[in-house]
Amino acid sequence: MSLALMWEARAAEGRGEELLAWARAQRLDPAPSRRETFRAPQDRVLVITWWEAPYDAAVPELPEPEPGLVTRAVHRWRFEAVASE
Template identity: 75%
Template structure:
């Protein structure tokens, strides 16, 4: 089964590029099948990782950024693949 973990954060005012760079530097213990990083208006950063694992498996996730880098708590979601074609 493929499980996708989504991590989304909104940067504090004017710190979007810094949050993006922080997210790109984060290393995870173990290697996902795939990892992509996105940015969006309002200084939002999204990281999606794909894993070959059961839905409820313990998987490494990006942490909360330290200090005042974000304007709100990180949002996290977990999804399972239902259609490979």
């Protein structure tokens, strides 16, 4: 089964590039089978990691960034694959 973890944060004013660099530098052990990093307006950063694991598996996740780097707590979601096209 494929599990996708989504991690999304909004940077503090003017710190979008710093948050993006921070997210890209975070290493997960073990590494996911796939990882993608995105950015969006309002200095938001999204990281999606894919794992060959059941929905409730204990897999490493990106941590909370240091205080002051983000405007709010990180949003996290888990999804399981139901189809691939």
